[in-house]
Amino acid sequence: QKEVEQNSGPLSVPEGAIASLNCTYSDRVSQSFFWYRQYSGKSPELIMSIYSNGDKEDGRFTAQLNKASQYVSLLIRDSQPSDSATYLCAVTNTDKLIFGTGTRLQVFP
């Protein structure tokens, strides 16, 4: 079992819709969770971090964490074509970040 699992996609959503990206992790003691966005040919950039159970909102983005289910998700409201990218979930493993393989999101006009 991979430490951090994501559906590779592509996830295709129409412009203006809500995109839901999911991630599961295997290490129950993980404490910190991150979502990165990566455009093709570019480096990953941080979108959000979340540390406690529940929801955390930042503009059009909402991160959701459920430690009991070992599940973290990212919702993107009012999706725009500029949101088309690969979204990487990252989870701490003791003192290091372990990344999932990413979900490719396509937002079509």
Add this chain to the structure above:
Amino acid sequence: DAEITQSPRHKITETGRQVTLACHQTWNHNNMFWYRQDLGHGLRLIHYSYGVQDTNKGEVSDGYSVSRSNTEDLPLTLESAASSQTSVYFCASSKDPGNTIYFGEGSWLTVV
């Protein structure tokens, strides 16, 4: 503005040659990391350092080495380049272990 820079950005080398990828950060972060990114594998940790003179192996360290002689730099050396090391390499840094890491722009390495 503080930043993290990698060089070279693109390099083609021959099998068996030694290659060094440079990474320099101006955030004064203690923690620095090298990842490689390949289709189907995502980002995999090669080596990391939590401070000067500290280096540690990640999950895919074979064939790679790093040294940390100052806070700002963590060069990655491929001792004898192999075609399997053709990849995109990202350097990253963070203030605290297990916390947000910030990436450089990447180095595209092709081994022929």
